[in-house]
Amino acid sequence: MNDREFVLTLSCPDGRGIVAAVANLLAEHGCNITESQQYGDHYTGRFFLRTQFIAEARPGAGPIGEDGLRAAFAGLAAALPAPAEDGADPATEWRLWRRDRRPRTLVMVSKFGHCLNDLLYRWRSGLLDADIAAVVSNHPDLEFLAGSYGIDFHHLPVAPESKRDQERRLLELVDSYDVDLVVLARYMQVLSEDLCAKMSGRIINIHHSFLPSFKGARPYHQAHARGVKLVGATAHYVTADLDEGPIIEQEVTRVDHTHSPEQLTAIGRDLESVALARAVNWHAQRRVLLNGSKTVVFR
Structure with a gap:
């Protein structure tokens, strides 16, 4: 390029x-x-x-x-x-x-590191068409992982009474790192309507189930209890409507009655990593266009 x-x-x-x-x-x-x-x-x-x-x-x-x-x-x-x-x-x-302008990306994560690790590996290997500028987390657990790739890590704890201040600090980091895209790589906090509006079309989330089913906590356990034959993951743009944003990519695989909840979780984490990486790459390559509440993806 x-x-x-x-x-x-x-x-x-x-x-x-x-x-x-x-x-x-x-x-x-x-x-x-x-x-x-x-x-x-x-x-x-x-x-x-x-x-x-x-x-x-x-x-x-x-x-x-x-x-x-x-x-x-x-x-x-x-x-x-x-x-x-x-x-x-x-x-x-x-x-x-x-085309030589790669989107500067800030990755947000909580305690599950599989999606973050996958994105960092792809970035280091030249397989991600975005540049990861920093990692933000509401927990300190994954600072070692970001540090192993030489990426700045910012611990921004959040509580109901401090949510506004935490998001203000987040936006300051978006400005200071000149961030184009924010990726929620299993960031287990709900963003405010104000933040969603300010970053509209610039935040991608990975949802740990095949939307719109099995919302909320422990989706793989819910899926197991219902005897599902498919598990999946959904990458979508974030809006003020929780888990209802325009879908960019979904990944699924077949399972059966022999799979335990723990096995479904392990399978699901692989699906999450793949779906999120595809969504980030397609966004970075400017292949995703918003079409109301859905997307057009030129692969």
Whole structure:
């Protein structure tokens, strides 16, 4: 990757000629498309597009810069289909990223370290398209793990009477580390509505069951008591509605009557790690677009 590789994401009311308009604009500015995906949602009337491209040298001139691209896309967005008159269909939303800009990520964890360990290993091994800047926990137990990877660890204990102050300190860390994404890697605390609103679309949680079933404590024990044949994990964006945010990825496996609750827990932890890593990578690669209460994921 270099500073001439970009990703464009766009969503707007569906209509004719959107793909052609984007492709023609890129061609006119000397850009070569290397990957492009699009989807029109019949049910919401929205169109979604992700295009990856390289800004190449033009005859008699160098490649167009990021500012020039932003100005060109702003003009394009203004010419795309207008929203519905009743205001139910929002206007065009678009974003442009340089591919060499990896999202700076803060990981939050409590006492279970399997997801954190998996993310740190992938990051150290070059398998994660995000940079882990720091780890925050409401317990000190996993400081050794973050330290073994040379990652800053911040212990921010929380209690009902100190929750507001703890979240204020968390936001200070988000600012000081220039964080783009917060990952809840089995962070067993509910975030406030205010924090969810301030970080909307920028917090990913891994839920230790296949949503929406078996909510609450000890989900694998609940699953065992019901004799389930599948266990799973769900990675989703965090909203003020607990465990109801737009789902990014889910992972499942078959089980049977011979599995104990402890075995289901062990299996589930593997599923959690895989689902969360995929969700973080897809978010980091700008492959996830919000579509109301759900997502479009261009894999």
